[in-house]
Amino acid sequence: MFANSPSASHSRRPRRSRARTAAVTVALAVTGVLAGTVPAAQAAAHSTTSQCGGRGVDEDAVIRYESDVVIKAPLSRIWKLQTDVERWPSWQPPVTTAERLDHGRLKPGSRFHWTTPAPATPTTPATTLSITSTVQELRRNDCILWSGPAVGEGLRIDEGVHLWTFRKVKGGVHVHTEETWTGDQVEADVPTATAALAAGLEAWLHDLKTTAESHTT
Helix, strand or coil: CCCCCCCCCCEEECCCCHHHHHHHHHHHHHHCCCCCCCCCCCCCCCCCCCCCCCCCCCCCCCCCEEEEEEECCCCHHHHHHCCCHHHHHCCCCCCCCCECCCCCCCCCCHHHEEEECCCCCCCCEEEEEEEEEEEEEECCEEEEEEEEEEECEEEEEEEEEEEEEEEEEEEEEEEEEEEEEHHHHHCCCHHHHHHHHHHHHHHHHHHHHHHHHCCCC
């Protein structure tokens, strides 16, 4: 979830102005996990238009980030990469393990468990987050929404809510993602948490774009 340098084609829209001051600090920590830099967060108004099946991220959360990228690859390929959870570690360096907790295609109610390193911040130690996600909404080749807690030694996110939407556009597929975090610990340092969330989403989009566009089948 934490960081790589984003593609130049990304449009970044973090949604808390206080994130700006902490972005550089978190970026330096992130480079210890993955090479690259993290974009500094910039303020933007909160939009509630992005949804899947009428549901979206937590509107009341103070930690939130959203971003977009256009991927020059077939929608079917992008969707398969995103929903074949157990293969995430093969193309996302920040995902160290991933397993389904049920069988068949992902659908509402499906659950999966995955782990990812979290670098040290001024208030939390370096750790590995253990995340159990439950799919809340899914529209094939259109959108997916999942949520769940992330727990590591000395770090806890009570609930992360993560939305992805996919739209065919001229020359490829427009991928939009946004996520919110809630929990007393992360809300105690909103700028640092927001910058860490931003780093993770930018890394994910970067890896998804790179993998989809380089795929040969």
